[in-house]
Amino acid sequence: MSDHAADDPPAAEGTRRLTTQEAARLLGVKPATVYAYVSRGQLSSRRDPVGRGSSFDAREVEALAGRSRREAAGPPGELSVHVRTSLTLIEADRYFFRGVDAVELASRYAYEEVAEWLWTGSLPHGARFAAPPEALAAARRAVAALPEHSGPLDRLRVAVTAAAVADPLRFDLSEEAVLGSARSLVPTLVGALPEAAPARVGDGRLAWELWSRLTALDPDPAALDVLDLALALLVDHDLAASTLAVRVAASARAHPYAVVSAGLGALEGPLHGAAGRLAHRMLTEVLERGGAAPVVAEYLRAGRRVPGLGHRLYRGEDPRARALFGRLEGLPQAGPALGAARDVATVMARHGLHPNVDLALAVLTVSCAMPAEAGETVFAVARTAGWIAHALEEYQERPLRMRPSGHYDGPRPPRPLP
Template identity: 65%
Template sequence: MADHETDSGDGGTRRLSTREAAERLGVKPETVYAYVSRGQLTSRRAPGGRGSTFDAKEVDALARRAARREPPASGGDLAIRTGITLIDKDHCYYRGVDTAELADHYGYEEVADWLWTGTLRPGIRFTAPDEALDAARQAVAALPAHSGPMDRLRVAVVAAAAADPLRFDLSEDAVLDTARALIPVLVEALPRLDGRESREGQEGGAGRESREGRQGWESSVGREGRATDPIPLAHRLWSRLTPEPPDEASLHVLNAALVLLIDHDLASSTLAARVAASARAHPYAVVSAGFGALDGPLHGAASGLAHRMLLEVLERGSAAAVVADHLRAGHRVPGLGHRLYPGEDPRARALFRLLEDVPQAATALRAARDVAATTARHTPLHPNVDLALSVLTVSTGMATEAGETVFAVARTAGWIAHALEEYQEHPMRIRPSGHYQGPRPPRPLP
């Protein structure tokens, strides 16, 4: 029965076996079950318990949606089938759920794990393995003193990979274990800026972390099956971004920023990560590929430009002169406009709303809105997430590169989500053809 089309017994609706569903979708049977875990298909046990069956109409509808996203056979823009992020007008959704709502209600680790598995586990915490963390810290400590956070993160991921002899296991469970370990390694390999002991989990574990701002973060549910570290990743990251003590409202903004930045469809760094996954690179290499594309003023480092601009606005007391300087020099005003949103970036909208509850952010928030209002007199550009993130970094004494660090840590979870999808596809499928523009052969030997 598992290999043949069946009747459901409820009006004759046709049901397909796993093999038939995979053939209609043009994927492997394992991918069919991945669609189920992500909520894109529903399954039902076949009579006698032999395998799963799928509604033919639902499978055909998914196949039609996938076909619309597949690359055209004759060329054109590269399109990749994904069920992770949808950007629709002025909203962004993870697996159909509004990202702003997710940021309001859940921690970064909860959203990341749900994005990977399709199952929400309240209170889940990611824990860094000792061996990987020690290797990452030693590698980071060997860097020159002038090294920036992205230098440290790139080195940390390579060191963590070298410490993991099983990194080439690309089974879903192994990749998930790697992801849950790698992200806290990246955070805890960064030096602390608050002067406290740098290793959580040492002599008493998480209890040695500062308790300031922890109220409201502790999970009120039981800990069965969860990591023993009760400190959310946002709190652990805070002490790597600023020496200032955290408060609950600021931690909430940082957590929201991490959630909102997990993924944003096929940004350049995500495409790089998927290309690596298509070649069956291990998860550490996938993240390294993402870091390589992220490290630039037009992507991950864009928040640093907005940070510097806000500092200048605060120093000069007005946005008008600062905006004028940018326009006079022929430069874009940092933190404004996004090619995917005709209106305001929904991630910026969510963060600005939360920043209203951070008293020390009031001055930087007014400066950011002054920049937007001043620029709007000349061109209809709206604030993007980089401007909102810079309000947090400026108002809490963070360094210029702090926004890029937040971006990189957050997006690591998104790259893993895309890698999990890409590992289910045919390998080496992302292979665009080049359009040769050089001299016509044959030519003499140089």
């Protein structure tokens, strides 16, 4: 998911500012890419009070340029940014699961079936997951003991820990055992979340179980299909920060529950998991104010990024967003939120930023009366299957291979004892 940049503090007197063109030249990128850096929280911008464009802190741009050069150079002993994987390929504004177009796969199969494909390379028709009663009871007790204001990621982290304690075989890292843990852990996480409405007998899909945790509205078949599609589309997306954390934990041979905990911990960072909540609130504000222009103007004036736009891996529109928007068009209740999202995209089009999956997910959460944090819940539940898939791969690699060497830049010894 996208990141969130805090409001810029007032610029210190004499701070040098760069225009968009100057920043682009220094970074060696196109002007549109500079705004993509802003969208990802790597740069902050401020509207020029005299001109029409944005300006950037020269020191911040120079620091980003320096980091980019160091990452490109890759000093000896540094953790490689390339990790061998056969799971997800992203290229030419498309992405693929084990060589199959991910959007087509998610559009035709349920989340559980897509997860099985990612785990095993086979696609069992009608795959369903079930939570073991003992693990589910332990997770529910642990979650119920949390303060009422606890967020969804708080509850999921506690639930996965409780489920781990209830599984005496969690240290068995054979493929068969890990897959068994995965098929029980995902529904345990969903079942441990508090219900927004009394559960109804459904078709056994995880999307049905999750629905009653996200909204008090009656489950609508078309809306359930959109939720299922969102889960399947989000199951994996190469090496996001949380996935890299998962691979590091698996490299140390952490069991699958601990691996998922590592992913949830990284996801809670404001630069990775907060975008869905921010996009939801922005769309709500656009609907309340009757248009995107005044809302977007306030974001830009404050030097904040507009959530739900831009993605570092795609030049054009995020294919996950395109698929969700297409399915949401068939949902009558999604009309207002869908119109608000398109209004935002139109206003921001000149910056070269396209809607990403966070904006599309926000349309679903707003139109189905879900809370602002519902997008985080959907993302975390969906990505759990992807994290397990990466753990399965990492368990086959040399242990502790992700051990970079630190490059010490402190005072040279010997120094006197303090």
